[in-house]
Amino acid sequence: MKMQDITGKVAVITGASSGIGEAAARLLAQEGVHVILAARRRERLDSLASELGNAASIIETDVASKAQVAALFNQVRERFGGLDLLFNNAGIGINARFETSDPDEWRQMIDVNLYGVLHCTQAAIPLMRGRAGAMICSVSSVGGRHGVENWSVYSATKFAVVGFHDALRKELGPDRIRVSVIEPGAVWTEFGQNVSEALDDRRAKLEALASEDVAQALVYAFAQPANVLVQEILLRPVLQLAP
Ligand SMILES: NC(=O)c1ccc[n+]([C@@H]2O[C@H](COP(=O)([O-])OP(=O)(O)OC[C@H]3O[C@@H](n4cnc5c(N)ncnc54)[C@H](OP(=O)(O)O)[C@@H]3O)[C@@H](O)[C@H]2O)c1
Numbered sequence: 001m002k003m004q005d006i007t008g009k010v011a012v013i014t015g016a017s018s019g020i021g022e023a024a025a026r027l028l029a030q031e032g033v034h035v036i037l038a039a040r041r042r043e044r045l046d047s048l049a050s051e052l053g054n055a056a057s058i059i060e061t062d063v064a065s066k067a068q069v070a071a072l073f074n075q076v077r078e079r080f081g082g083l084d085l086l087f088n089n090a091g092i093g094i095n096a097r098f099e100t101s102d103p104d105e106w107r108q109m110i111d112v113n114l115y116g117v118l119h120c121t122q123a124a125i126p127l128m129r130g131r132a133g134a135m136i137c138s139v140s141s142v143g144g145r146h147g148v149e150n151w152s153v154y155s156a157t158k159f160a161v162v163g164f165h166d167a168l169r170k171e172l173g174p175d176r177i178r179v180s181v182i183e184p185g186a187v188w189t190e191f192g193q194n195v196s197e198a199l200d201d202r203r204a205k206l207e208a209l210a211s212e213d214v215a216q217a218l219v220y221a222f223a224q225p226a227n228v229l230v231q232e233i234l235l236r237p238v239l240q241l242a243p
Contacts, residue, residue: 019189185236
């Protein structure tokens with residue numbers, strides 16, 4: 001198979017403290033990538049970093065904070081001189097019927113799922129220019145392609161990520177920065193805390209994906225030859241027929 005050797009590349013992974021981000025960090029580290037773990041829960045990051053040894057660095061970051069994101073990428077520039085992969089994975093989902101939902105919760109989701117992606121991406125672009133095979137990959141969702149009832153605002157943030165990526169791909173293509181989006185269906189993670197039991201039942205029925213399945217999709221896209229853009233990967237459990 002014609003794949004890029006990704007040994008020695010540098011990746012920032014947001015939301016690396018659990019679920020898909022944690023699995024992505026493990027798999028990229030196995031492939032020889034230096035992973036910069038960014039999230040808020042320090043103890044989770046410490047335990048993953050101690051498992052990964054020299055392959056990982058921690059930069060504790062709240063992606064909803066413009067200042068913390070700026071500090072993250074300043075450190076990346078100073079310590080590594082550039083960046084090959086930005087994995088915009090941090091995200092939250094709060095389940096609610098729209099009519100009775102809490103606007104403060106809309107804002108939390110928009111701050112992390114949309115502003116987090118925007119801040120990180122804007123700060124990363126100058127560090128990626130001129131690096132062969134550089135890629136920005138964001139995690140949207142099947143809910144970013146199809147509206148999901150009781151997840152309306154979450155769906156809106158994930159639709160926004162897809163639209164943003166399609167425009168950004170056109171802006172950054174001439175610089176050979178690849179812009180890719182992954183849209184998972186149900187995955188076994190801590191996502192959806194306010195409805196975790198109901199989600200666990202649904203995940204069991206659907207034989208939900210493992211975080212590692214999504215991590216493999218990321219590495220598949222990243223390890224393509226530098227001129228090959230895997231623009232979009234929608235992956236779902238075979239039993240998940242809708243949305
Ligand atoms: N699980 C699914 O079924 C599913 C389906 C489709 C899409 N997704 C998407 O997949 C992505 C990863 O979620 P997951 O399923 O792996 O769930 P998860 O285990 O809950 O992981 C979410 C990650 O996001 C981080 N995060 C949340 N708010 C943050 C903030 N303000 N700043 C920095 N990091 C923050 C969390 O870290 P800290 O709390 O430590 O900051 C955590 O590492 C999300 O974008 C989610 O929307 C999930």
